[in-house]
Amino acid sequence: MSLLQISEPNQSKNPHQHRYALGIDLGTTHSLVAVVRSGRANALPFGDSPLLPSVVYYGNKSSAPVVGNAALVYADDLKNTIISAKRFMGRAKSDIKFSHPYTLAGNDKTMPAFVTAQGEKSPVETSAHILKHLKNHAAAALPPDSIQGAVITVPAYFDDAQRTATKDAATAAGLTVLRLLNEPTAAAIAYGIDKNTAQGNYLVYDLGGGTFDVSLLRLSDGVFEVLATGGNSALGGDDIDRLIANWLIKTANLNPADIDHSEKSRLAKLAKTYKQALSEQDSVLIELNIANTPVSVSLDNATLSQIIEPVIRRTLQSCEQVMLDAKVDKSALNDIILVGGSTRMPVIRDAVEAHFGRVPLCSINPDEVVAIGASIAADQLINQSKDALLLLDVTPLSLGIETMGGLMEVIIPRNTPIPVTRRQVFTTHQDGQTGMIIQVVQGERDTVADCRRLARFELHGIPPMKAGLARVEVTYAIDANGQLTVSARETTTDIVSQIQVSPSYGLSEEQQEQLLQAGFIHAAEDKAARMLIETKVEAERELLALQSALTDFADLLSDDEHANLRHHMQATTDALTTDDKAVIDQAIKALKVHSDHFASVIMDKNVKDALAGTRTSDW
Ligand code: ADP
Numbered sequence: 001m002s003l004l005q006i007s008e009p010n011q012s013k014n015p016h017q018h019r020y021a022l023g024i025d026l027g028t029t030h031s032l033v034a035v036v037r038s039g040r041a042n043a044l045p046f047g048d049s050p051l052l053p054s055v056v057y058y059g060n061k062s063s064a065p066v067v068g069n070a071a072l073v074y075a076d077d078l079k080n081t082i083i084s085a086k087r088f089m090g091r092a093k094s095d096i097k098f099s100h101p102y103t104l105a106g107n108d109k110t111m112p113a114f115v116t117a118q119g120e121k122s123p124v125e126t127s128a129h130i131l132k133h134l135k136n137h138a139a140a141a142l143p144p145d146s147i148q149g150a151v152i153t154v155p156a157y158f159d160d161a162q163r164t165a166t167k168d169a170a171t172a173a174g175l176t177v178l179r180l181l182n183e184p185t186a187a188a189i190a191y192g193i194d195k196n197t198a199q200g201n202y203l204v205y206d207l208g209g210g211t212f213d214v215s216l217l218r219l220s221d222g223v224f225e226v227l228a229t230g231g232n233s234a235l236g237g238d239d240i241d242r243l244i245a246n247w248l249i250k251t252a253n254l255n256p257a258d259i260d261h262s263e264k265s266r267l268a269k270l271a272k273t274y275k276q277a278l279s280e281q282d283s284v285l286i287e288l289n290i291a292n293t294p295v296s297v298s299l300d301n302a303t304l305s306q307i308i309e310p311v312i313r314r315t316l317q318s319c320e321q322v323m324l325d326a327k328v329d330k331s332a333l334n335d336i337i338l339v340g341g342s343t344r345m346p347v348i349r350d351a352v353e354a355h356f357g358r359v360p361l362c363s364i365n366p367d368e369v370v371a372i373g374a375s376i377a378a379d380q381l382i383n384q385s386k387d388a389l390l391l392l393d394v395t396p397l398s399l400g401i402e403t404m405g406g407l408m409e410v411i412i413p414r415n416t417p418i419p420v421t422r423r424q425v426f427t428t429h430q431d432g433q434t435g436m437i438i439q440v441v442q443g444e445r446d447t448v449a450d451c452r453r454l455a456r457f458e459l460h461g462i463p464p465m466k467a468g469l470a471r472v473e474v475t476y477a478i479d480a481n482g483q484l485t486v487s488a489r490e491t492t493t494d495i496v497s498q499i500q501v502s503p504s505y506g507l508s509e510e511q512q513e514q515l516l517q518a519g520f521i522h523a524a525e526d527k528a529a530r531m532l533i534e535t536k537v538e539a540e541r542e543l544l545a546l547q548s549a550l551t552d553f554a555d556l557l558s559d560d561e562h563a564n565l566r567h568h569m570q571a572t573t574d575a576l577t578t579d580d581k582a583v584i585d586q587a588i589k590a591l592k593v594h595s596d597h598f599a600s601v602i603m604d605k606n607v608k609d610a611l612a613g614t615r616t617s618d619w
């Protein structure tokens with residue numbers, strides 16, 4: 001099935017020249033570039049490894065920025081050596097809560113820049129330097145001018161701002177972005193699961209250095225779709241290293257609380273080498289000094305698996321959550337795909353196998369699998385191969401609109417496959433209302449205050465009508481790259497207003513998780529809050545309608561009736577200041593008796609007016 005159609009206005013001048021497209025895994029710690037040549041996808045090596053450290057050194061004023069292994073040499077020059085720009089991409093300064101050694105320039109609301117000896121460098125610029133290095137490396141291995149563009153992978157959790165920042169970096173590096181692709185989707189493409197099976201569910205388990213991502217993909221009728229994503233943005237190989245370091249400290253009969261930070265980080269670095277050795281052999285002999293206490297101990301994989309049990313357990317819990325979200329049972333999984341350097345560990349592979357009762361797919365190098373999949377997708381895109389799959393991603397959080405009383409009305413629920421377009425019709429709240437404020441909201445809670453406002457825009461020029469008569473159709477459209485456009489149209493007049501939602505900064509993964517978790521935790525209390533707000537909105541609407549009727553028809557009521565109605569309107573207004581639904585319900589009920597009477601008086605008058613001047617014989 002070929003659904004990805006890329007038109008190519010700048011076709012190569014020589015139609016017989018082979019065209020290439022790159023697959024780029026722009027990782028937090030490592031980046032890779034892969035390309036399909038003669039039908040085979042390969043990651044291009046830098047020396048003996050295809051992993052390019054995602055590191056840029058800006059310390060030398062008179063030279064160009066230094067990228068990759070050459071930059072690692074300067075790792076001790078903390079402020080000038082940027083080692084995890086990806087974590088800063090598309091984020092505001094106020095979003096950056098994790099510790100880092102950099103001096104950041106900029107104000108709270110914008111993406112910060114690293115202050116270096118070569119001046120201020122934004123995370124986008126740093127990523128662009130890495131991308132340019134990858135591009136030049138690939139260009140050197142391919143015929144001149146044969147690179148048509150690149151597919152760049154991003155974590156499934158990346159929001160709009162983070163994706164936009166990634167695209168901006170590619171453009172700055174002189175790369176044409178064919179597509180941003182979610183990392184798990186790329187891994188699944190690498191395994192070509194579409195070619196082996198017609199149909200099935202696949203779980204992608206990605207345990208890297210600092211993050212754990214899990215995604216559930218479904219393949220059906222040649223269409224590939226991400227059903228659900230989840231994970232933990234602060235769980236990975238680094239935690240494994242720390243657990244081993246703490247185990248070593250305890251083995252030396254020392255208290256981890258007494259060991260200082262620099263000694264702990266030295267131990268964590270050593271722990272990483274023992275851990276990696278245990279991926280090749282079953283035990284390692286460790287001999288070292290911790291705070292002047294000698295330690296000599298043998299560590300084997302069985303002990304390792306006990307030490308890192310908390311990490312394993314948490315990854316498996318995330319897997320369960322994702323399967324719940326996708327409503328896919330363990331028994332309905334066709335395969336599990338392992339991604340990320342940490343899945344080289346036999347203890348991780350064994351734990352996954354034991355949990356799911358099946359051997360996971362790990363024949364493709366888990367470091368390279370994402371870049372390889374991206375290169376296959378890129379190749380399909382430029383060659384418009386018949387094999388090209390429809391690659392669907394999902395929205396990580398629900399998107400909605402703020403309605404009266406500060407309620408969040410979901411328009412696109414989370415985990416909806418994209419691209420997607422959803423419409424909903426809203427109406428006016430007040431008589432004669434000519435404008436409407438549209439608040440675009442993201443999150444899982446019922447009240448806007450507990451979600452996140454993404455954007456706000458206004459629709460003007462609605463013709464004045466009675467409350468509830470105008471019809472404003474609001475459309476949310478997310479394109480294949482995850483970019484959201486919101487538009488509003490008043491259907492009787494065709495007045496349109498629209499906005500492309502690209503906030504200058506996005507949500508951190510932690511914040512996304514918090515919003516998700518909050519939705520689960522607060523479900524019951526949210527329901528009560530929603531019911532209270534709905535009651536209040538109803539009371540306000542009733543008061544407004546009565547106010548408007550009184551302006552026109554007050555003379556139809558006797559003084560007593562008028563006073564009574566006013567009294568109950570005031571009582572309802574007072575009840576609204578409480579947050580007690582029962583009190584408000586009671587006030588509305590009391591008010592209704594009088595307002596119903598008023599309504600029937602008005603109706604009678606309208607009927608009489610309609611009949612005035614006509615004779616019975618005319619009927
Ligand atoms: P990321 O995608 O987060 O940049 P990677 O997928 O490159 O991370 O994984 C990096 C992690 O993989 C590090 O914690 C590293 O220690 C771990 N790792 C790499 N090789 C091995 C190995 N042979 N055995 C165990 N862990 C490994």
Ligand code: MG
Nearest residue numbers: 027028208340
């Ligand atoms: Mg990775």
